[in-house]
Amino acid sequence: MQIFITGYGVISSIGLNSVENFQSLKEMKTGIDNTSDPIFGNYKVGRINYSNEELSSKFNLKTFGSRTAILGMIAAKEAFEGHVLNSDIRTGLISGTSVGGMDLTEKVFAELIENGVVSNAFNHHASGMSSLEIAKELGLENTFINTISTACSSAANAIMQGARLIQNNVLDRVIVGGTDSLTQFTFSGFRSLMIFDEEWCKPFDANRNGLNLGEGAGYIVLESEKSLEISKKEPIAKLTGWNSSSDAYHQTASSPEGYGAVLSMEGALKMAKLAPNQIDYINAHGTSTPNNDLSESVAFKKVFIDNVPVFSSTKSYTGHTLAASGGIEAVFAINSILNGVVYPNLNFTTEIIETKLTPQLKFEEGHEIQNVLSNSFGFGGNNSTIIISSLK
Amino acid sequence: MSIVTSCKLNASSLIINNQLIHTISGDTIDWKRELYNFYSKDYPKFHKMDPLAKMAFLGILGIEKTTDLSVYDDNEVSMIFANKTSSYKSDSNHFENYTKKNLISPSDFVYTLPNILTGELAIYLKWYGENCFYILEKFDLDFYIEQIEIAFSKGKKACLCGWVESSDKSEDLIIFIIENQNNKINKEEIYSYFK
Amino acid sequence: MSELKETLKAQIIEQLNLENLTVADIKDDQPLFGDELGLDSIDALEFIVLLEQNYGLKISNPSEGKDIFHSVNTLAAFIEKNKN
Numbered sequence: 001m002q003i004f005i006t007g008y009g010v011i012s013s014i015g016l017n018s019v020e021n022f023q024s025l026k027e028m029k030t031g032i033d034n035t036s037d038p039i040f041g042n043y044k045v046g047r048i049n050y051s052n053e054e055l056s057s058k059f060n061l062k063t064f065g066s067r068t069a070i071l072g073m074i075a076a077k078e079a080f081e082g083h084v085l086n087s088d089i090r091t092g093l094i095s096g097t098s099v100g101g102m103d104l105t106e107k108v109f110a111e112l113i114e115n116g117v118v119s120n121a122f123n124h125h126a127s128g129m130s131s132l133e134i135a136k137e138l139g140l141e142n143t144f145i146n147t148i149s150t151a152c153s154s155a156a157n158a159i160m161q162g163a164r165l166i167q168n169n170v171l172d173r174v175i176v177g178g179t180d181s182l183t184q185f186t187f188s189g190f191r192s193l194m195i196f197d198e199e200w201c202k203p204f205d206a207n208r209n210g211l212n213l214g215e216g217a218g219y220i221v222l223e224s225e226k227s228l229e230i231s232k233k234e235p236i237a238k239l240t241g242w243n244s245s246s247d248a249y250h251q252t253a254s255s256p257e258g259y260g261a262v263l264s265m266e267g268a269l270k271m272a273k274l275a276p277n278q279i280d281y282i283n284a285h286g287t288s289t290p291n292n293d294l295s296e297s298v299a300f301k302k303v304f305i306d307n308v309p310v311f312s313s314t315k316s317y318t319g320h321t322l323a324a325s326g327g328i329e330a331v332f333a334i335n336s337i338l339n340g341v342v343y344p345n346l347n348f349t350t351e352i353i354e355t356k357l358t359p360q361l362k363f364e365e366g367h368e369i370q371n372v373l374s375n376s377f378g379f380g381g382n383n384s385t386i387i388i389s390s391l392k
Numbered sequence: 393m394s395i396v397t398s399c400k401l402n403a404s405s406l407i408i409n410n411q412l413i414h415t416i417s418g419d420t421i422d423w424k425r426e427l428y429n430f431y432s433k434d435y436p437k438f439h440k441m442d443p444l445a446k447m448a449f450l451g452i453l454g455i456e457k458t459t460d461l462s463v464y465d466d467n468e469v470s471m472i473f474a475n476k477t478s479s480y481k482s483d484s485n486h487f488e489n490y491t492k493k494n495l496i497s498p499s500d501f502v503y504t505l506p507n508i509l510t511g512e513l514a515i516y517l518k519w520y521g522e523n524c525f526y527i528l529e530k531f532d533l534d535f536y537i538e539q540i541e542i543a544f545s546k547g548k549k550a551c552l553c554g555w556v557e558s559s560d561k562s563e564d565l566i567i568f569i570i571e572n573q574n575n576k577i578n579k580e581e582i583y584s585y586f587k
Numbered sequence: 588m589s590e591l592k593e594t595l596k597a598q599i600i601e602q603l604n605l606e607n608l609t610v611a612d613i614k615d616d617q618p619l620f621g622d623e624l625g626l627d628s629i630d631a632l633e634f635i636v637l638l639e640q641n642y643g644l645k646i647s648n649p650s651e652g653k654d655i656f657h658s659v660n661t662l663a664a665f666i667e668k669n670k671n
Contacts, residue, residue: 098505109491128527150507168542188490189501194632194649244522245467248514251502253628263467263520291628379502380511382523425606436625439606495640498632499604 003163004223004235005388007175009078010331011071012216012318013046016058017078021328022335025317025343026363032200032212032319039184043196046214046319047182065133066101066124067215072179073137075217075327080138080175082233089172089227092144093135094162095219096154096178098323100127100147102185130179144171149323152285153244153378154178155218156326159386160242162222172227177219177327186322187213193252201288203313204297204359206350211287214319218327220334237334240371240389241274243267247381253291258299260383261285265303265373268385278371279309279387281342283329284359285375286313287320292377297355310367312345312360326376326384333372333388340367394578395585396550398568399454401427401447408454410585423563424450435516442482442503443558445512448473451554451567452513459569461517464550469569470543471510471523472536473554478527479506480559509556521548531555531566533586537579544572592663599659602637603630615659631656642666 011017013031014024024031032046050058052067059074072095085091101124108119123129131147144165148158155178162176180186190196190213197210222239223231245267247260254261269276285296293313300308314332315321321328336342345359370390377383400407403423406414420426424446428438431453438449455461482503489496502508510523522543528535540551554567570577596610599619603626613624620626631649634656638644644666646652655665 106491109487113491149505151505164542184490185487185504188496189486189498189504192496192498192501192632192636193629194498194635246511246514246520246523248466248511248518248520250515250627251508251511251629260520378507379505380507381514382507382511434607436605436607439604440629495636497636499629502629 001167002225003166003239004225004228005220005237005239005334006223006228006231006233006235007079007081007083007221008219008236008331008334009075010216010218010328011048011074012321012328013048013214014317016074018331018335021331022339025314025332028344028346028363030200030317030346032214039187042198044198044200044212045182046212046321048215061137063133063137066130067103067181068097068100068179069124069130069133071181071215071217072130072134075177075179076134076138076175076219079177079219079221083221083231085139086230088230090144091140092146092162092165092171092174093131093138093140094146094148094158094174094176095131095134096148096158096323096327097127097130098149098151098154098180099183099186100130101125102183103181106184138175150380150382151378152320152322152325153376153382153384154323154326155330156374156376156384156386157244159220159239159326159330160244160384163239163242166222166224173221173223173231175219175221177217177330178323179217180215180322180324182213182215195289197288200347201316202347203284203286203288203316203345204293204352204357205348206352208288208290208293210289211315212319214321216318216321216324216328218324218329218331220327220330235391237337237391238389239386241268241272241387242385243271244382244384247383249381252379254295254377256295256298258295258302260381261296261299261375261377262302264383264385265299265375268373268387272371272387272389274371274387276304277307279373280367280369281336281372282309282311283333283372283374284311284313285377286315286345288313288315294352294354296375296377297352297357300357301355308357310342310360312343314343316346326374326386329374329376330386330388333374336372337369337388337390339365340369341365342367342369394570394573394581396569396571397455397459398566398585399451401451401454401565403563406454408457413454413457440499441512442479443563444479444481444506444556445503445509447558447563447565448509448513448554448556448567449516451556451565452516455567455569466519467521468549469519469521470548470551471513471519472539472543472551473510473524473556474526474528474535475506475555475557476527476529477557477559479504479508533582537577537582540570540577544575544577548572588663588667591666592659595659595662598637598641602633613659617658619656619658642670644669
């Protein structure tokens with residue numbers, strides 16, 4: 001059974017919609033910078049420079065929610081634009097998030113401790129609430145709604161779960177992806193893991209020093225053939241392969257030999273019935289931590305041997321948007337296919353000694369992109385890969 | 393019999409295949425530590441786990457009392473876990489660390505996801521297959537049956553299922569292995585097993 | 588110095604949850620990372636928390652930690668050198 005993609009939407013620090021994001025990718029303009037927010041100190045983050053209120057009014061949002069939910073609503077609305085609700089098309093939403101409504105909780109928690117004031121804001125705390133609020137904004141609150149929280153692989157896993165539900169005839173159409181806002185919870189946690197670079201991150205560079213955190217959301221719409229007959233939507237691309245594997249190595253770190261990453265890439269290739277040399281572009285997980293980029297590079301060499309395809313990490317633009325990254329990067333993958341382009345990996349100068357791989361360094365048009373492989377690796381040794389293919 | 397082994401445990405008892413194997417005295421500060429000593433297992437990483445992962449690990453040791461898990465290939469088993477309160481204890485520890493103490497413990501932070509637990513089990517068992525952790529209102533056999541059916545239809549040889557709850561109110565674990573026999577599962581048998 | 592080392596060992600056991608060990612199990616010059624004690628990258632970060640919490644010493648780059656956390660001897664020397 002084929003899984004068609006009929007919509008996509010994204011918001012990140014490099015743009016409020018997919019057109020703006022694409023333009024920034026083209027102009028090699030990063031969204032990562034210092035802020036005046038004391039929470040982030042001297043660290044650079046990929047922040048969307050609008051308040052919750054500004055975003056809500058800019059996008060005419062009817063539903064109140066946490067920042068995570070607001071970002072999700074904006075990207076999911078863009079993805080679902082032009083789609084019509086129809087009782088003959090069983091529709092659903094699967095959204096990945098790691099922080100849920102934590103941003104609102106952090107604002108009111110001090111009040112609770114100091115004055116015992118229990119704020120309504122806590123109603124938005126649960127991860128599932130952000131998904132429900134996104135669904136509500138789209139008029140989907142009475143459909144199948146699910147939330148996935150597997151750290152940085154959340155959105156990729158949401159995409160997979162959506163595809164499986166279509167395959168198993170549970171749904172005909174599903175909006176899948178992820179959303180995460182910047183919060184003190186994740187910022188302080190990652191800082192304690194000492195994996196932040198105080199400068200702009202340099203994915204796949206020998207002197208990379210860690211990641212920059214970011215925020216955003218990205219969703220795509222998956223439809224079955226049956227759904228297309230009713231919706232009359234023109235498909236844009238296809239989801240042809242996916243796999244999730246366990247690295248079984250460490251709670252947070254990837255194995256030096258990239259075993260889980262090899263399994264997930266090979267599994268996705270096998271499912272898509274593609275040979276490694278049929279991949280035209282890889283949107284890497286590429287967080288820019290010493291551990292991930294080495295492990296992922298080693299895995300590339302194992303899967304693709306001497307012919308590692310053009311690859312880059314767009315986290316050098318958006319920062320690491322955690323649970324949203326797989327959704328945002330799925331949108332970038334679709335735009336790579338539609339526009340025949342490959343994206344550069346910013347801030348790279350020196351190859352990693354062990355693997356000697358150079359990522360794509362320029363924005364390049366004129367590529368014929370049939371198949372894009374996108375990696376998302378999360379804590380818990382959870383490695384996920386999806387493959388998006390052109391309709392040709 | 394498609395259920396191969398089951399293990400239930402809480403602060404007072406260890407039950408394997410519906411038989412009481414060990415009564416936990418409760419005299420010690422931490423019943424999980426007491427049970428770990430009872431198994432006389434040497435796995436220092438145990439002490440570093442959060443309560444949720446500790447319980448799941450102790451459940452696996454219970455399963456291993458009667459079942460050799462090494463008979464499965466490293467990607468033949470799907471792990472399907474669930475609970476109600478997610479990684480609440482680690483979440484609140486981390487929250488307290490950065491809101492009150494401003495001193496953040498990375499080991500508290502890394503356990504702020506319940507699927508770290510399935511990751512820990514994968515590390516211990518050297519299983520590279522798929523695993524998942526769901527948040528549900530309550531232990532729901534039908535939910536597991538649905539997930540098991542999907543896993544079996546994908547050719548998995550067995551499923552390791554678990555419900556593991558560690559909140560201020562209660563600590564409870566049920567874990568069971570169910571084997572694939574011709575892609576069919578006998579629902580009645582499972583219902584009666586858990587009666 | 589030897590008093591500091593004994594205190595350090597107790598703090599290491601507590602902070603890193605090495606409940607299987609006692610102070611007597613850790614030798615002054617024994618490599619803390621590597622196979623014997625089974626410490627990993629998260630433990631290295633916990634060392635940084637330990638130094639800040641108990642000795643007010645800040646380490647901002649984990650790669651600095653490598654030499655400092657080599658053994659109880661090197662840890663104690665680092666604390667002695669940087670105290671006050």
